[in-house]
Amino acid sequence: MRDDRKSMIEPQSGGRLAHDLGGFLEHLLCHGIDVSISKEETLKQPYEERTDALLLLLSAAGRGLLNVHAMRRASEQFNHEDYLKLSYYDRWLRAMVALCIEEGIFSEEEWLVKRQQVKRQSEAIQRRKSD
Amino acid sequence: MTEVQEFQIGQMVNVKSVCTNKHHRVPFYLKGKIGKVTEYLGLVENPESAAYSKYNLDVYPLYRVCFKQTSLWGGEQNGEIYADLAGKWLFEVEV
Amino acid sequence: MPTEHSHGHPTDPDIDAHALSEGQILEMALRELLIEKGVVTQPELNEQMNRTASQSASFGASVIARAWKDEEFKRILLNNPKAAITDLGYDVSQMPDLVIVENKSQIHNVVVCTLCSCYPRYMLGPPPEWYRSAAYRARIVRDPREVLLEFGLKLPPDIKIRVYDSTADLRYMVMPLCPQGAESMPIDKLAALVTRDSMIGVGTPRLL
Numbered sequence: 001m002r003d004d005r006k007s008m009i010e011p012q013s014g015g016r017l018a019h020d021l022g023g024f025l026e027h028l029l030c031h032g033i034d035v036s037i038s039k040e041e042t043l044k045q046p047y048e049e050r051t052d053a054l055l056l057l058l059s060a061a062g063r064g065l066l067n068v069h070a071m072r073r074a075s076e077q078f079n080h081e082d083y084l085k086l087s088y089y090d091r092w093l094r095a096m097v098a099l100c101i102e103e104g105i106f107s108e109e110e111w112l113v114k115r116q117q118v119k120r121q122s123e124a125i126q127r128r129k130s131d
Numbered sequence: 132m133t134e135v136q137e138f139q140i141g142q143m144v145n146v147k148s149v150c151t152n153k154h155h156r157v158p159f160y161l162k163g164k165i166g167k168v169t170e171y172l173g174l175v176e177n178p179e180s181a182a183y184s185k186y187n188l189d190v191y192p193l194y195r196v197c198f199k200q201t202s203l204w205g206g207e208q209n210g211e212i213y214a215d216l217a218g219k220w221l222f223e224v225e226v
Numbered sequence: 227m228p229t230e231h232s233h234g235h236p237t238d239p240d241i242d243a244h245a246l247s248e249g250q251i252l253e254m255a256l257r258e259l260l261i262e263k264g265v266v267t268q269p270e271l272n273e274q275m276n277r278t279a280s281q282s283a284s285f286g287a288s289v290i291a292r293a294w295k296d297e298e299f300k301r302i303l304l305n306n307p308k309a310a311i312t313d314l315g316y317d318v319s320q321m322p323d324l325v326i327v328e329n330k331s332q333i334h335n336v337v338v339c340t341l342c343s344c345y346p347r348y349m350l351g352p353p354p355e356w357y358r359s360a361a362y363r364a365r366i367v368r369d370p371r372e373v374l375l376e377f378g379l380k381l382p383p384d385i386k387i388r389v390y391d392s393t394a395d396l397r398y399m400v401m402p403l404c405p406q407g408a409e410s411m412p413i414d415k416l417a418a419l420v421t422r423d424s425m426i427g428v429g430t431p432r433l434l
Contacts, residue, residue, distance in 0.1 A: 028360055028364055069178040070181070106260075119246075213390045
């Protein structure tokens with residue numbers, strides 16, 4: 001993966017990357033983020049629970065596949081808008097995919113083929129359901 | 132890179148005001164700010180290199196630094212923030 | 227959950243009549259590819275999910291309650307949390323290092339990770355959504371007293387608030403003060419007072 005984060009430091013952010021949120025209230029407000037803290041706790045969706053497990057397995061100490069520092073680095077490669085718009089697990093999914101490709105665990109082509117295949121499967125099931 | 136304790140407990144330090152798009156663990160809001168070293172936390176895995184290769188296994192000295200709310204954003208007198216920062220991001224302040 | 231389109235097809239639990247979300251597609255594709263490549267196995271994933279499901283704040287609460295009752299244990303716990311927890315018979319050797327910060331009558335501690343969402347999961351279970359939210363991460367370092375008020379915790383102005391920003395690979399949790407009048411209660415009753423939020427620092431234990 002190219003480290004092309006230079007482009008991700010936006011001029012108005014004064015050199016701050018998207019994940020670096022401490023103190024930046026105005027920044028959230030100008031991205032239309034509600035700054036009140038919602039204490040409501042919803043159950044995780046099944047896919048989020050599985051993402052959580054993948055994340056922990058891949059970054060587990062001693063596995064040597066994707067260390068926690070590389071995982072964090074990959075999760076920081078978002079522009080401000082995407083970082084704030086995407087959910088926590090959706091960010092981590094993108095980060096894991098990028099890192100797996102970078103580490104050669106699978107190739108970008110393999111990834112695109114697989115993603116397309118899953119997409120088609122789900123569309124097929126939907127069609128069956130709405131018959 | 133130095134791998135020994137460079138700062139003493141109680142010493143005032145300034146956080147380097149450097150912006151980089153490389154992975155590092157120094158929040159923007161502490162950059163350029165002055166705090167007091169409260170603890171030496173020993174040598175820890177250096178995330179700045181480990182983030183780019185699992186074969187980079189160097190370490191760096193880590194310090195706990197206390198910042199007054201007043202020195203960060205004119206916050207209240209009775210508030211402090213503690214953060215764990217690498218020695219390479221700190222430099223001595225003349226007091 | 228039966229829907230009007232349900233004709234008894236065997237289905238993935240996630241798939242209903244709606245299109246899969248982008249996140250669901252990414253997860254399914256990533257998981258299938260990692261399993262095909264032999265990087266992870268389904269049993270490993272199941273085991274990990276079980277591990278996560280077994281972690282909860284009640285473990286942290288039991289450790290805090292014990293410290294309230296046992297000065298010597300408390301001393302060791304604050305000094306070397308993992309060693310103290312190991313002494314209780316738990317294997318935490320693979321877990322990240324832990325720091326427990328003790329509330330005092332004049333000092334209230336609260337924990338955040340402004341750069342990501344580091345959290346002592348093995349003590350407190352998975353983090354609540356608000357802990358990972360942009361709002362909490364942005365605001366607690368800047369206006370802690372106001373944020374704590376939003377959590378229903380009104381601290382007198384003479385109480386100092388210390389915010390711990392978990393910037394390195396140390397996980398932080400708070401040892402709250404034992405509520406006055408509770409000191410003589412047995413450990414299990416005390417543990418029931420120690421909420422997850424009080425160990426993050428956005429609440430305090432209260433007598434029920």
